[in-house]
Amino acid sequence: MELRCDRLWLYLLGGAILVFLAAPSVVVAVTSFSDSQFLTFPPETWSLRWYHAYADSIEWRAATFTSLKVAFLTTLIATPAGTAAAYSLRMLGTRFSGAVQAIYTMPMVVPVILIGISLFFMFARIGLNTTVTGVVLAHSMLAVPFVVITVGSGLANYDFAQETAARSLGAYRLKAFLTITLPQIRVPVITGALFAFLTSFDEVIVAIFISGGDSETLPRRMFTALREQIDPTIAAISTCLIIITGGILLAVQAFGFSGKRSRS
Amino acid sequence: MQIETKSLAEVPSPPPGGDRGKPMSQRTGDMRSQPLTIKNVAKAYGQLKVLDDVNLDVGSGEFLTLLGASGSGKTTLLMVIAGFARPDSGAVMVGGTDIVRTPAHKRNMGMVFQSYALFPHMNVAANVGYPLRLRGAGRVEIADRVARALDLVQLGHLGERRIDQLSGGQRQRIALARAIVFEPRILLMDEPLSALDKKLREHMQIEIRRLHEKLGMTTIYVTHDQREALTMSDRIAIMDRGRIVQIDEPRRLYERPASRFVADFIGESSFLPIIVEAGIARFGDLVLKTGGRLDTAPRQLLVLRPEKLEILGSEQAPGLNVLSGILTELIYQGESFLCQIALGEGHTVVVRGPTRRDTLAGLPELGGSMRLGLHPEDTVLVPDA
Structure with missing residues (x-):
């Protein structure tokens, strides 16, 4: 009991931080159920009309579909690329792996706005601006570091002699990786894939520069919409995004937990 | 275990x-x-x-x-x-x-690794069957050959076990079975x-x-x-x-080690400097009887294995090379003992003997003198490099 009292201030501080972090999302979520034309908090009357507005709008539906498509394609590219990159770091040995890892994870460090500007100029030359391909490539670049880090941590304690053994037993290298290594690092690979999906699905800055028209993603459309007309549709969409994102993060947690348990 | x-x-x-x-060609197998x-x-x-x-x-x-x-x-x-x-x-x-x-x-080529490198996501039978699956063997043949390989390493009953349920010795055998199953x-x-x-x-x-x-x-x-x-x-x-x-x-x-390195690496050895002149090998004043033919290099080393030296009493030992010195250290090691003996001029040899009552009783006090016999066949010289 004494211990509890000593730690009381810790609980209070932790609780305060949680409230601080969650409050904006809660405000948005509550606002989205308003019946008013304007963003009001707390709402005076309640309704689901803004959810209907979201679902009935062709533009919003198109942007949502684009975002899902881009995030899915990004996951398909970034997961194998990041896994291969993490693998290469282990193969390189300690002498070069530090420098190469810094390059692999650079997109996390460079300010995203710089990435957006440079991609805009580069894509302008090769005609990739406002294309789905361009957005997918850009998002893949942003997502690879997350895969490199999660898969890299999965490979950190992996005994590569297993792969060597598989090769001595008759498996060519890729086969050895697919049948022996990959099944044992599937939890970090799937975790990395979920992070890659989220990285793309949430991304707005690069999308502002290079997406548009058919390739306009949901966050980008929300950003433009906010400038033109402010109505609670945005709040409704945001609430949907929070639910999807939160769901994926919970999935990551649950997956990581079951993975750890089955290994012990 | x-x-x-x-x-x-x-x-x-x-x-x-x-x-x-036996010559290799007469081997069974x-x-x-x-x-x-x-x-x-x-x-x-x-x-x-x-x-x-x-x-x-x-x-x-x-x-x-x-x-x-x-x-x-x-x-x-x-x-x-x-x-x-x-x-x-x-x-x-x-x-x-x-x-x-x-x-x-x-x-x-079958290979067994220091870490065994067994695949923890497969059970024992799947580990051993892996090279056979890669070679496209049928299910029945795989089961049959896996069973035979596991029997060979006496773990036929463990096919369904997970790798993390095995002891170190069992893992070693499974790694061996996996390396030989595909012949x-x-x-x-x-x-x-x-x-x-x-x-x-x-x-x-x-x-x-x-x-x-x-x-x-x-x-x-x-x-x-x-x-x-x-x-x-x-x-x-x-x-x-x-x-x-x-x-x-x-x-x-x-x-018959060919060099000081090999004599030193395999087993324990003491080395004594030998001068060879006109086909005669000497350690100081002592002329050595050697078993085989003598190399002509002038400076060589006598390889003395601790267990090849015989502790002599006062009796004559014709046919043996006899060294004498002072007992400086006696170490008891259970099944055997080690004596360190100073031969003078800074040379020492180490002798190992069995801890039998009669051998132990024959040893002098520390500082006492001892005679050691070395059979000519055990008198091995290596180049002094």
């Missing part, structure tokens, strides 16, 4: 000494096993020569051990044979074909017993040796443990700084 002594009795025991010493020849293999990392013009002939069905300290190149040589390291020059011939450019997975041309073993405790290790040495006699598979075994090498091998190749410095049968290697 799971390894019971009863299991030893289940192995059909070979005739005393087994096939060792699998004739699909192939000879291996290493020709002028060299490999360097920058300035460091890890393999320096290595030549080696391994007969079909032979058990050859690469013995050396860490960094001697023994593991690199094994990796070159397995196909996981590419030599800068030279050839690796199996059954007459150079396989240097053949990728590892097409070499058909490889050559079996490679990289310090496979070093993770086991001493008792189990000694037990497994004999068991692997028996399995080898039964299957007759050409085997290349890497170890840094000299006793293990002496126990298991048909021949031992001693490696030092990327070279094979001597290759011979265990007994010849121990009793």
